[in-house]
Amino acid sequence: MALIDAGLPAPKTRFAVTDGEATAVIAMAYEAPMVGVEFSTVTPDVVVRTGWTMIRATDSVNPKVIVYLVRAAVIERGYSLWTLNRLSRG
DSSP states (O other): OOOHTTOHHHHHHHEEEOOOSSEEEEEEETTTTTEEESSOOOOOOHHHHTTEEEEEGGGOOOOHHOOOOOEEEEETTTOOHHHHHHHHHO
């Protein structure tokens, strides 16, 4: 909810990432910029191999920090927040 409250579009939940051989499920994902949020302490190898940027929600108890990290990762990947919103609509 913190992501949506901060103006980001709703992320896809339980998003499957595959490299053709292995598959992992990301808790929350923004597909186009390949930015995900996870609640575990281990990032599956397939997620790393396919080039996703992962934000660990367990690293901070403050949701505003997670929002900041997600925004920064999306922008770092070359997507404006406006573009991310447009892509999320469909």
